[in-house]
Amino acid sequence: MLSFGRAAVRVFDLSLGEMLWSRRTVFMAVVAGGPMVIAVALRIAATSAAVRLTGSPGPSFALGGPDIFGLMIWAFYLRFTVPVLGVFYGTSLIADEVEDGTLTYLFSRPIPRGAILVGKYLAYLVCTSVVVLPSVVVVYFSVVPLFGGSVGAGFPSLVVDLGLIGVGLAVYGAAFAFVGARLRRPLLSGLLFIFGWEPVVVLVPGYMKNLSVAYYLQGLVPHAAPQDEPMTLLRSALQTFDAAPAAWVCLLALAVIWAVTLGAAVLTVERREYVLER
Amino acid sequence: MGIHDQSYRRYAGPRTEPGAAWSVIAWSGIRALLSRRLFLLVLLFAWSQFVVRAVVFYLSANFPSMELIAPSAQTFRDFFDQQDFFVFVVTVYAGAGLIANDRRANALQIYLAKPLTRAEYVAGKAGVLVVFLLLVTWAPAMLLLVLQTMFAGSLAFVRENVFLVPAMTVFALLEVLAATFAMLALSSLSTSARFAGMLYAGAILFTTAIFQTVRGVTGSSAASWISFSANLAQVGDVVFGIAPRHDTPWGISLLIVVGLIGVSLVVLRWRVRGVEVVT
Amino acid sequence: MTDPVVAVEGLSKWYGQVIGLNDVTASIPPGITGLLGPNGAGKSTLMKVVTGQLQPSQGRVAVLGAPIWGNPSAYAAIGYCPDQDAFYERMTGLEWVAALTRLHGFDDDAAAAAARKALETVDLAEAADKKIGAYSKGMRQRVKLAQAIAHDPRLLVLDEPLAGLDPLGRRRTINLIKAWARAGKSIIVSSHILHEIELMTRSILLIDHGRILAEGNVHQIRDLIDEHPHKVRIRTPVPRVLARRLLDLPDVIGLSFEEDRIVVDTGRPDDFYSALTTLAAEGEIAVDEVTSPDDSLQAVFSYLVKS
Numbered sequence: 001m002l003s004f005g006r007a008a009v010r011v012f013d014l015s016l017g018e019m020l021w022s023r024r025t026v027f028m029a030v031v032a033g034g035p036m037v038i039a040v041a042l043r044i045a046a047t048s049a050a051v052r053l054t055g056s057p058g059p060s061f062a063l064g065g066p067d068i069f070g071l072m073i074w075a076f077y078l079r080f081t082v083p084v085l086g087v088f089y090g091t092s093l094i095a096d097e098v099e100d101g102t103l104t105y106l107f108s109r110p111i112p113r114g115a116i117l118v119g120k121y122l123a124y125l126v127c128t129s130v131v132v133l134p135s136v137v138v139v140y141f142s143v144v145p146l147f148g149g150s151v152g153a154g155f156p157s158l159v160v161d162l163g164l165i166g167v168g169l170a171v172y173g174a175a176f177a178f179v180g181a182r183l184r185r186p187l188l189s190g191l192l193f194i195f196g197w198e199p200v201v202v203l204v205p206g207y208m209k210n211l212s213v214a215y216y217l218q219g220l221v222p223h224a225a226p227q228d229e230p231m232t233l234l235r236s237a238l239q240t241f242d243a244a245p246a247a248w249v250c251l252l253a254l255a256v257i258w259a260v261t262l263g264a265a266v267l268t269v270e271r272r273e274y275v276l277e278r
Numbered sequence: 279m280g281i282h283d284q285s286y287r288r289y290a291g292p293r294t295e296p297g298a299a300w301s302v303i304a305w306s307g308i309r310a311l312l313s314r315r316l317f318l319l320v321l322l323f324a325w326s327q328f329v330v331r332a333v334v335f336y337l338s339a340n341f342p343s344m345e346l347i348a349p350s351a352q353t354f355r356d357f358f359d360q361q362d363f364f365v366f367v368v369t370v371y372a373g374a375g376l377i378a379n380d381r382r383a384n385a386l387q388i389y390l391a392k393p394l395t396r397a398e399y400v401a402g403k404a405g406v407l408v409v410f411l412l413l414v415t416w417a418p419a420m421l422l423l424v425l426q427t428m429f430a431g432s433l434a435f436v437r438e439n440v441f442l443v444p445a446m447t448v449f450a451l452l453e454v455l456a457a458t459f460a461m462l463a464l465s466s467l468s469t470s471a472r473f474a475g476m477l478y479a480g481a482i483l484f485t486t487a488i489f490q491t492v493r494g495v496t497g498s499s500a501a502s503w504i505s506f507s508a509n510l511a512q513v514g515d516v517v518f519g520i521a522p523r524h525d526t527p528w529g530i531s532l533l534i535v536v537g538l539i540g541v542s543l544v545v546l547r548w549r550v551r552g553v554e555v556v557t
Numbered sequence: 558m559t560d561p562v563v564a565v566e567g568l569s570k571w572y573g574q575v576i577g578l579n580d581v582t583a584s585i586p587p588g589i590t591g592l593l594g595p596n597g598a599g600k601s602t603l604m605k606v607v608t609g610q611l612q613p614s615q616g617r618v619a620v621l622g623a624p625i626w627g628n629p630s631a632y633a634a635i636g637y638c639p640d641q642d643a644f645y646e647r648m649t650g651l652e653w654v655a656a657l658t659r660l661h662g663f664d665d666d667a668a669a670a671a672a673r674k675a676l677e678t679v680d681l682a683e684a685a686d687k688k689i690g691a692y693s694k695g696m697r698q699r700v701k702l703a704q705a706i707a708h709d710p711r712l713l714v715l716d717e718p719l720a721g722l723d724p725l726g727r728r729r730t731i732n733l734i735k736a737w738a739r740a741g742k743s744i745i746v747s748s749h750i751l752h753e754i755e756l757m758t759r760s761i762l763l764i765d766h767g768r769i770l771a772e773g774n775v776h777q778i779r780d781l782i783d784e785h786p787h788k789v790r791i792r793t794p795v796p797r798v799l800a801r802r803l804l805d806l807p808d809v810i811g812l813s814f815e816e817d818r819i820v821v822d823t824g825r826p827d828d829f830y831s832a833l834t835t836l837a838a839e840g841e842i843a844v845d846e847v848t849s850p851d852d853s854l855q856a857v858f859s860y861l862v863k864s
Contacts, residue, residue, distance in 0.1 A: 001630045002662050014656040018645050027480055034488050071494050080487035088476050101643030108608055109660035110633040187475050188371055273612045
């Protein structure tokens with residue numbers, strides 16, 4: 001019998017192609033393409049000088065390229081793309097196989113069931129990273145040079161951002177892999193978590209916000225939040241937080257969430273009985 | 279002694295008039311959803327805002343010191359705004375599988391082999407969603423208006439805001455029809471209810487995220503036409519007679535909402551077929 | 558006596574409030590065993606429990622001497638062909654079978670070779686590099702068989718393997734199953750079509766409403782049904798003459814005519830056959846043919862289900 005690790009790698013091999021060419025990838029490509037379209041549009045607009053990026057009302061100001069990039073990383077990638085991909089893919093790791101009736105072929109092999117989940121989770125990580133991270137790089141090179149920004153100076157921040165997105169995909173993916181393995185209606189539960197629970201609890205004083213992933217991810221965002229009015233409005237609209245914990249606390253907390261939820265997902269798949277729908 | 283014919287006899291009783299078959303589909307869908315406890319729980323939660331506002335209405339009507347929180351036309355507009363979340367949840371929960379599940383079970387061809395037109399089938403499926411969405415938007419809003427009158431013991435508020443009844447009805451219908459047909463169209467594109475739900479949620483959330491990003495970068499809400507939710511909100515403001523919240527002309531927002539319903543109907547016309555001809 | 562390949566004791570399986578298997582105790586011997594029952598009888602549930610897909614609600618299941626639920630190492634010796642028509646449609650038959658075989662610990666080359674051999678066995682060598690999504694119903698059924706046999710298991714569990722196949726495909730698959738049995742594999746094969754099972758084996762397990770109605774050889778099972786008369790059909794040029802003689806026999810409890818045949822109902826078939834042989838040996842009455850419609854699985858099944 002294959003060891004847990006080797007079995008997971010083989011399930012990963014089997015799942016990666018299936019996942020990359022699935023219908024969901026079309027959706028993911030659109031999601032990843034959205035900010036690239038915005039970046040290219042901004043670039044064209046800035047080059048033609050037809051549009052001046054100003055805030056209103058109040059004194060006129062212009063966001064620099066790095067600020068715009070930072071805004072897009074937080075507003076689009078971290079608060080939308082990462083959790084949404086986590087929900088859509090994470091909850092589907094087992095649910096898809098159950099719904100399609102193909103889980104039997106995997107569960108009837110002499111490998112630990114948990115390895116199946118881990119293999120598929122690894123495929124999810126690679127699949128989403130391969131599509132999302134290049135999109136971030138394209139946005140970076142399109143947006144950062146605008147309005148006097150320097151590509152070279154901001155490069156370390158790009159690397160951190162890429163790492164941050166990777167961490168976000170890993171943690172959300174693990175959390176929703178557990179939800180998908182455990183619940184019968186994982187999609188709705190996942191959506192309620194990221195768009196119902198997280199935005200609310202981070203506004204509640206006390207420890208409630210500690211029960212979210214977004215709170216810790218925010219603590220790792222390296223970009224200094226501009227203090228101008230539009231940014232404040234946006235921050236308010238996006239329900240971000242003022243007092244973020246230290247980076248190491250955030251990383252530790254995310255590591256704990258990742259380990260606990262992935263472990264719980266593995267245990268669930270090991271022990272739970274799945275009755276196929278067809 | 280007479281010998282009775284024991285052979286097969288055709289049904290000779292009354293039949294429903296053609297054109298009413300949609301109601302059979304709608305009722306069966308409604309009953310199926312009502313039998314799910316989780317769905318009842320969602321509906322219950324969807325009425326929580328109603329309960330809170332009813333209490334506020336009572337307090338403001340009976341305690342002069344509470345006049346500050348007395349309802350206005352804006353209150354009803356806000357009510358619809360805050361129900362958006364439940365509209366989203368109910369649409370995904372109740373609507374994602376309406377056609378996808380039939381396609382998965384190859385039931386579409388069985389439906390359409392009956393004396394039932396495609397339009398009736400779609401109307402029946404739409405009926406399910408429309409009923410529940412009105413139940414979380416129009417119904418509680420109208421009931422709130424009735425409660426306000428009863429608590430105040432006067433028709434003054436209704437007389438002053440007589441436009442509220444048509445405004446709430448028109449906006450609720452627009453919102454419900456847009457959500458219903460968009461969800462049905464996406465449901466018809468897939469054999470998986472979960473995937474259809476993902477498509478709908480993705481479309482709503484993605485367009486909103488793009489709009490918010492552009493807004494943050496440009497400092498202007500002129501790109502609100504990108505977002506499905508922002509367009510509805512824009513039209514809603516106009517219907518309730520308040521200043522539109524975004525910089526996009528409301529006519530464009532209305533056009534986009536109506537266009538979305540139109541595109542959804544085209545998709546449904548294309549996808550709802552008993553037999554798929556592969557060329 | 559050889560050890561059973563599957564031993565089930567007091568097995569019950571509930572799906573919520575619906576009972577799938579009800580206190581099933583059975584012992585499945587090596588060779589081919591037909592699992593027979595109408596739709597919804599519990600055949601697939603039993604197979605899923607036996608292959609470790611479902612957890613017994615109650616009772617014990619041992620496959621090849623080992624407990625099966627939560628024991629993936631035991632799956633190495635089992636090949637399972639499920640009833641559902643579900644695949645990774647975008648993969649080719651070869652890719653799919655090879656990928657699943659790799660999960661048995663085969664390295665890439667060995668898995669590809671085993672997959673190719675399995676596909677050849679089920680006559681799919683030419684379509685091995687086509688996407689499964691483009692396969693016909695029969696090909697899909699055969700590629701499912703290929704993934705079940707590729708790792709050379711000792712026990713094959715085949716859930717409705719003949720469903721959806723054309724007559725030629727059925728014949729081929731039946732021959733394959735018999736060949737696998739001759740090669741020393743134990744096979745549990747389910748069907749709700751009686752003659753299909755009859756063509757493969759005489760060893761059956763009859764199941765209905767989640768209960769085992771009977772197990773063993775068709776003849777043995779028939780002998781156990783004492784309360785049901787055994788039918789014997791006799792062809793003779795003088796049916797009425799023979800009928801008069803047969804009515805004198807104490808073992809005959811009923812009699813009817815069918816053109817040039819008479820059909821006798823008897824409560825004690827062995828005694829009746831003995832008496833009939835004596836009668837024929839006297840030479841007064843010609844007996845051209847003696848058959849027993851009750852040897853057909855259909856009759857056994859009908860009796861048991863009705864009882």
